[in-house]
Amino acid sequence: MDEPLLETLTSEIVNGNYASPPLLNEDYLPARSVKELKTVFWLESLKLWRIAGPAVITILCQYGTNSATSIFVGHLGDIELSAISISLGVISSFSFGFLLGMGSALETLCGQAFGAGQVHMLGVYMQRSWIILFTFCLLLTPLYVVAGPLLKLLGQNDQIADLAGQFSIQIIPQLFSLALNFPAQKFLQAQSKFDVLAWISFVVLICHVGLLWLFIYGLSLGTMGAAFALDITAWATCLAQIVYIMVWCNEGWTGFSLMAFKDIWAFVKLSFASALMLCLEIWYMMSIYLITGSLENAVIAVGSLSICLNLNGWEGILFVGVNAAISVRVSNELGRKRPRAAKYSVYVTIFQAILIGIFFMMVVLVAREYLALIFTNDAALRKSVSHLAYLLGVTMLLNSVQQVISGVAIGGGWQSTVAYVNLGSYYIFGIPLGYVLGHFAGFGVMGLWGGMIIGIALQTLILSIILYRTNWTKEVEQSTERVRVWGGQDTNNKATNDPI
Incomplete structure (x- = not known):
C-alpha cells in the first residue's frame, strides 16, 4: 500500500470514519511481507483504539x-x-x-x-x-x-x-x-x-x-x-x-x-446464552471470597485477596473497553463479508493484549512489596499481598487475553459455546481444584487462588484453540444467514418492518 493511500486511511480512521472507510470496502489482501504486516497492524490498531x-x-x-x-x-x-x-x-x-x-x-x-x-x-x-x-x-x-x-x-x-x-x-x-x-x-x-x-x-x-x-x-x-x-x-x-x-x-x-x-423466544435463548456466559465469569471471581472466608486466619486471607482483586479490577476496566471494541470490529467485519479483516483484527488485538498484560504483570512483580500501602499499613496484610502478587501478575496476563477472546465470541455469536467452556473450566475444574489446594493441601489462599487461575488458564487455552481453528469464511456465511433469518427478509430478500 502506497504512502498517500495509507495516510488517507489513517486520517479517515482518526476522524471517526473507521466503521466503513470508503477505501476499505474490500477485504484485506493476504499480508505476506513485513511491510504489509506493518500496514495491517497500524490500521487495525487505529481502528481498535479509536473505539476502545x-x-x-x-x-x-x-x-x-x-x-x-x-x-x-x-x-x-x-x-x-x-x-x-x-x-x-x-x-x-x-x-x-x-x-x-x-x-x-x-x-x-x-x-x-x-x-x-x-x-x-x-x-x-x-x-x-x-x-x-x-x-x-x-x-x-x-x-x-x-x-x-x-x-x-x-x-x-x-x-x-x-x-x-x-x-x-x-x-x-x-x-x-x-x-x-x-x-x-x-x-x-x-x-x-x-x-x-x-x-x-x-x-x-x-x-x-x-x-x-x-x-x-x-x-x-x-x-x-x-x-x-x-x-x-x-x-x-x-x-x-x-x-x-x-x-x-x-x-x-x-x-x-x-x-x-x-421471534421473541429465539431472542430470549440467545440473550440467556449471553447472560450465562458473562455471569459464569463474574460469579467465578465472586465465589473466591466465599471460599476464602472459610480458611484459617480468614481476616488476613480475605483482606489481602480483596486488595489484589481490587488492583486487578482496574486493569479489568481497560480490557472491558477492549472487549467491547473487538466485539464491534468482529461483528461488523463478518457482517460486511470480510473474513480476513475479521481475522486480522483478532490477531492484532490479541498480540497487543498480551503485551499490555505482560507490562502490568511486570509492574505488579516489581512493586509487590509496596502494593498494599495504597490500602493499609498493616504489616501482616502487606506481607500476604506481597506473596499473592505473583498470582495477581499471572491473573492480569491471563485476563488480558481472556477478555479479548470473550469479545470475539460475542462478535461472532459463540455465546453458547463459551458458556459451556466456562462451566467446565471454572466450576467443574477450577473451583474444586482450588478448594483441594487451599483446604486439604494446606496452601491456604495461595492454593485456592492458584487452582482457580489454572481454571482460567484452561478456559483461555480451550478458547484459543477454538479461535485458532476458526474458519472465518464459514463465520461470514453463518453471519449472513443470521442476518437473513433475524432480519425478517422475505424470499425477495426485502426486509419487512411494519411500523405500529
Missing part, C-alpha cells in the same frame, strides 16, 4: 458513579458505608451482570446487521431486547424487596442488612432503567458511536456528584438521598441515549415496530 478509548472512558465514568456514592455515604458512618457497599456490590451487581449479559446478545445481532447494511434492523432488535429485559427486571424485583432478610440469612449483621435492604428497595427504579439502558448502549456501540456514550457518561457522572451533595448534605436525606441520586442519574443516562437515538440515528431508528414481538 471512548469505551474505557465510558466504563470509568460508570464505575465512578458507584465509587462516588460510596465515598459520600462513607462520611455518614461505617454502618452506612457497609450497607450501601453490600447492596451495590451484591444485590445490584448481580442484576447488573445478568442484564448486561442479556443485552450482550445485541452486540452480535446489531454488529453483524450493521456490517451487512441492514441498519434499519438495529432499532427492531433494540425494541425486542427492551421487552425481554423489562420482563426480567420484573422477575428480579423480588430480590430487591427481600434483600434485607436474604442478607441476614447469609450471615450479615442485622443493622447492616436492614439498611442494605431499605437501600435496595429504594434503587428499584435504577434496576428498571437498565432494561432500556443496555439495549440502547449496544445499539450505539454496534455503529461505533462510542464518543456519544463517553460524553453522556462523563456529564452524568458530574451531575451525579452534584446530586449526591445536594441530597445527602444539602437536604440531609442520608442514604435515601444517595438512592435518589442513583435513580435520577441512571434514568438520565438512559433517556439521553434514547433521545440521541430517536433524533440523530434516523437510519437505525425508524420508529416503533411490530417486528419487535417477532
